[in-house]
Amino acid sequence: MSTETQTYKGVGTPTTRMYGLMAVVALGWVLLGGLFFTPEDAVQGDAVRIMYVHVPTAWVAYLAFIVTGIASACWLIGKKHSMGFDRVAGASAEVGVLFMAMTLLSGSLWGRITWGTFWVWDPRLTTTAFLFVTYLGYLAVRGLGGTAEQRARRSSVIALLAVLEIPLVHFSVVLWRSLHQRATVLSPDGDIKMDGLMLFTLLFGVFGFTVLFAWLVSHRQRIKAMQDAQQVTALDAAVTERLNEVQA
Amino acid sequence: MNHAGFIIATYGITFGVIIGLVAYTIKQGRNLSQTVADKDKPWT
Amino acid sequence: MSMSTNRIARAVAAKDLRIELRSRVVANQVLPFSGLVMVMFAFALDNDDVLQRVAGGLVWLATLFSLFILVQRTFAVETYDGALDSLRVAGVNPQGIFIGKAAALFVQLLVLETMLFIAAVVLYRVNVNGSGLVLLVTCVLCASAGLAFVGTLYGGLTAGARGRETLLPLLLLPVVAPVLICATRATESAFRSGGLTVGEGWPWVAVLAVFAAVFGLGGLLSFSSLIEE
Numbered sequence: 001m002s003t004e005t006q007t008y009k010g011v012g013t014p015t016t017r018m019y020g021l022m023a024v025v026a027l028g029w030v031l032l033g034g035l036f037f038t039p040e041d042a043v044q045g046d047a048v049r050i051m052y053v054h055v056p057t058a059w060v061a062y063l064a065f066i067v068t069g070i071a072s073a074c075w076l077i078g079k080k081h082s083m084g085f086d087r088v089a090g091a092s093a094e095v096g097v098l099f100m101a102m103t104l105l106s107g108s109l110w111g112r113i114t115w116g117t118f119w120v121w122d123p124r125l126t127t128t129a130f131l132f133v134t135y136l137g138y139l140a141v142r143g144l145g146g147t148a149e150q151r152a153r154r155s156s157v158i159a160l161l162a163v164l165e166i167p168l169v170h171f172s173v174v175l176w177r178s179l180h181q182r183a184t185v186l187s188p189d190g191d192i193k194m195d196g197l198m199l200f201t202l203l204f205g206v207f208g209f210t211v212l213f214a215w216l217v218s219h220r221q222r223i224k225a226m227q228d229a230q231q232v233t234a235l236d237a238a239v240t241e242r243l244n245e246v247q248a
Numbered sequence: 249m250n251h252a253g254f255i256i257a258t259y260g261i262t263f264g265v266i267i268g269l270v271a272y273t274i275k276q277g278r279n280l281s282q283t284v285a286d287k288d289k290p291w292t
Numbered sequence: 293m294s295m296s297t298n299r300i301a302r303a304v305a306a307k308d309l310r311i312e313l314r315s316r317v318v319a320n321q322v323l324p325f326s327g328l329v330m331v332m333f334a335f336a337l338d339n340d341d342v343l344q345r346v347a348g349g350l351v352w353l354a355t356l357f358s359l360f361i362l363v364q365r366t367f368a369v370e371t372y373d374g375a376l377d378s379l380r381v382a383g384v385n386p387q388g389i390f391i392g393k394a395a396a397l398f399v400q401l402l403v404l405e406t407m408l409f410i411a412a413v414v415l416y417r418v419n420v421n422g423s424g425l426v427l428l429v430t431c432v433l434c435a436s437a438g439l440a441f442v443g444t445l446y447g448g449l450t451a452g453a454r455g456r457e458t459l460l461p462l463l464l465l466p467v468v469a470p471v472l473i474c475a476t477r478a479t480e481s482a483f484r485s486g487g488l489t490v491g492e493g494w495p496w497v498a499v500l501a502v503f504a505a506v507f508g509l510g511g512l513l514s515f516s517s518l519i520e521e
Contacts, residue, residue, distance in 0.1 A: 009278060009281055009282075010274065010277050010278050011277035011280075011289075011291070012277075013291055013292075027266070040250075045251075046249050046251055046252075046255060047251060047254075047255070049249075049259075050255055050258045053258060053259060076517075095269075098265060098269060102261060106258040106262060109254045109257060109258050110254075110258070112254065113254055130466050130469060133462075133466045134466045134467075137462045137466065140459055140462060140463070141459075141463070144453045144454065144459075145453075153517050153518075154449060156517075157449075157514045157518055160514070161510060164506055164507070165466065168470045168499075168502075168503055168506065169470055171470075172469070172473045172474055172499055173473065175473075175474075175495070175496075175499065212266065216269065216273060219273045219274070220273055222289070222291055223273065223276050223277050225288065225289070225290065226280040226281065226288060226289065227280065229284050229285075233284075
């Protein structure tokens, strides 16, 4: 894009700047609208305000892991093994792990208000916690070192194995909980009567967090591209130096 | 507001983490882009 | 020209078991360790009724703790003198290696679990009837197959990596959680703990069989990518 000879600063492009602007507007509304402008819920009271950030973060967390899975499959299946897919998978998993942690935290705070307990052994909650731990492991595998190719190969397989694992975990937890009595809690979705402003805040929040996710992944995968390039440059320099030593 | 502590904690953590991550990402991008040649930046 | 997957698998499994029979690491260290874990559970829970009720879960927890040691052991043998590398360089079929190593691990797990169940009968006073024993044996076979497959899969991935001692449990524990849930419920049915009947255990064994099938197939497809360098 830029034809100047000077170094291109930062990793932003017009597209990501647009994402960023939209995210700022939407998240600003969630902050003000969620905390002050929206009314309290008839059943949940003020606790419903937690939903305006909890639901979008949960959505982004799940979306991130879907993106990681698809990008990993693309890397593995693709004939060229394009490193872009691997970087997107990694960037998306990083963002996903962080958002999953926030989801679990805001969810347990909401649960403490509404259910009187931080945690229930509900299949959805349990599976979410397992998803979180599984992707921590995925990030640990990415950090094992080696060449970019090795990292991509290992981590894409791990991501696809996670896609096998998560349904099995969910299914066995569902089966396990169905033996016990149902947790005597409010159904998390059924009891909210949303008025227009509340629904708008929730949906606008989901939109805002989604463009934030797009912004984060675009930037972070570019950072990864530069890190990989830096590694290659350093390796080349080391090889050249060694060759000079040998020749001298 | 009832349960204000819990609700403010939720918003504080969520927005705090997001702002922190965005700031870290921008800073990391700026620092790295100074050491990496433009040919290694396919988005430019 | 190359050996069939079957023959490689048998050769690898026989080699692993022979190494084990000579070194006796499992017999002299892993089995005593898991026996100790069973005694420690009794110290921690300190109640005969509770122990009898949760015996199934304790057996499978002890199995999982020992699984990490077994998996690390089975790949330490390979990475110690670069044996895995030489197999890979020699172009030995990775699927054969996968099946062979999983088979050896499976046999070791069976030995371990047999001992743990005897310990449960002696220490935790559980009792099993005839139909319960059929359920128990099927459950042990299915669960061990699943554990052997995922253990080999993730063990192969972390073999030779820095910090593998801590990375392996982090990767493996979430994956084997379904085995812990299902095998424990099936075992509790076999023991008739907490008023369960033996018949209630069979659906859990079905999930264990699905788990073993899924990761057996997944391992066959992906093992070559994981150990390739």
